[in-house]
Every structure is written in structure tokens, then in C-alpha cells.
Amino acid sequence: MNEDLRRRIEAAAAQENVILASDFDGCLAAFTEEPMDARPQPGTIESLREAAGLPGVTVALVSGRELSVLRDLSGVEPQEPIILIGSHGGESSAADDAGGGAENLLTDEQRALLAETDAALVAIAEQYDGAWVERKVAGVVLHTRTMADQEAGERALAQAREYGLAHPELHVMSGKCVVEFPMLRATKGTALHLLAAATGATVTVYLGDDVTDERAFEVLEPDRGDVSIKVGSGQTAAVCRLDRLEHVPGVLAAFVAARRARRP
Numbered sequence: 001m002n003e004d005l006r007r008r009i010e011a012a013a014a015q016e017n018v019i020l021a022s023d024f025d026g027c028l029a030a031f032t033e034e035p036m037d038a039r040p041q042p043g044t045i046e047s048l049r050e051a052a053g054l055p056g057v058t059v060a061l062v063s064g065r066e067l068s069v070l071r072d073l074s075g076v077e078p079q080e081p082i083i084l085i086g087s088h089g090g091e092s093s094a095a096d097d098a099g100g101g102a103e104n105l106l107t108d109e110q111r112a113l114l115a116e117t118d119a120a121l122v123a124i125a126e127q128y129d130g131a132w133v134e135r136k137v138a139g140v141v142l143h144t145r146t147m148a149d150q151e152a153g154e155r156a157l158a159q160a161r162e163y164g165l166a167h168p169e170l171h172v173m174s175g176k177c178v179v180e181f182p183m184l185r186a187t188k189g190t191a192l193h194l195l196a197a198a199t200g201a202t203v204t205v206y207l208g209d210d211v212t213d214e215r216a217f218e219v220l221e222p223d224r225g226d227v228s229i230k231v232g233s234g235q236t237a238a239v240c241r242l243d244r245l246e247h248v249p250g251v252l253a254a255f256v257a258a259r260r261a262r263r264p
């Protein structure tokens, strides 16, 4: 970890009320061929648990995965004080009591749109060897990571984006080897914003690796002490970068150490 990042983490950890949040895939967990095999790297969930146990710290996982899947893969139990935010901000474990089941998230219109979009993506996937469609409670995703021919994969993704352009009622999110159509307009940015409002936190530390994490980086304010950390390569609005996800455990541990060393 470079000196600039260390200084920013220490300054954030010194604030009275702070949020430590991270994306799951590509940050806490390495990508796996089978998405359900993804598990947190050693030292990540452990540090997040430690941080969540310290006064004045709110810890959240913010993922595009469905909330229930994020819970299974992360191993975070419902009684633990770690907030899980799924579906790119569409679902939050902090709102479980009020919101009812995830299926209640959508209106009848959105449900119909979801079924229609699902059928269109399945029709695209059928033309490409190895492409597949993931149906979520509040969205549908075309995946091409498992395709042997990545040029064909790009064509499949382009076809899905074209479908989105032809249907202006749809919200399109492009990521690495994925095009997703979320039925909810929540983003990881709105999720972080709501979390800060709900907790009264003045500073947020956020780690993310993908295009959808840019929505989170964009709402953060480095001048105010927020720390946005892009994991991996590519254009970003984040102020800090980690070249490899193997460096994530060290950053989380540094936050915990700095928080423990803080004098109230």
C-alpha cells in the first residue's frame, strides 16, 4: 500500500463516525469460473468483522449480487453487525424488516419488463457458445466470462446493449464480461449515500473494481476525507488504486489498526 493511501485510511479511521464499505466480487473475492464458487480471500471478512465491532464504525458489503446470494457467499450471518447491500443498492439487509421479501421490490410493470428482457437475453445467449443469462429478483444479466471466444463475447455484449438502446425504458449497466438490466434505479452510489444519511457518518471508505462501482466513487468526496479505492486497472473516478485484489486484506487490516490506535 502506498503512503498516500495509508495516510488517507488513517485520517478516515480517525473520524468519529465512519463507513467502511466494499464491493464483493473482484475485491474481497477473486473471480471464479463458476460465480457461486466465489469466496472472500483470507483476512477480508475477518477484518470487516473486527471493524464492525468497533464503536463508530459502520461496515457494509455492496454488491450487484442478490442479497441472499451475497449472504451465502460472504458467510456473514444475519445477527452480525455487517450490513449487506445487494442488487446494486436495490436491496439492503438494514431494510429487511420494513421492506418484506425481495420479490416485493418490483411493480407489476417492472416484473413484466423483467420477463420480456430475460427472454430477449436468452435469445441472444443461445447464439453464442458459453454465454448464459442470470435471472435475479430485480434484474437480468448476460454473462460472457465463460466463453472461450472472447471476440464473440464482445459481440454478444454489444447485441445486448443494442437491445437496451432500442428499449429506452430499460436501464443498462455494462461491466466486465456482463451487461445487466436492473429493474430498479438504485446504484451503489445511492446506496452509499443512503447509508451515510442513516448512520450520520461523515466519511466513507469504499473499495470497488468494476464499472458499477464508479457510481459509488462518484458520490464520494475526497476533499471531505472520503477514500475511494479502485481495485485493478481501467479508467476510474476513484482517488486511490490497488493494482491487485491480493492487496485488499492489507488495506482492511490497516483501517482496523488505525481505528484501534485512535484516541477519542
Ligand SMILES: [Mg+2]
Residues within 6 Å of the ligand: 023, 024, 025, 026, 027, 208, 209, 210
Ligand atoms: Mg466487483
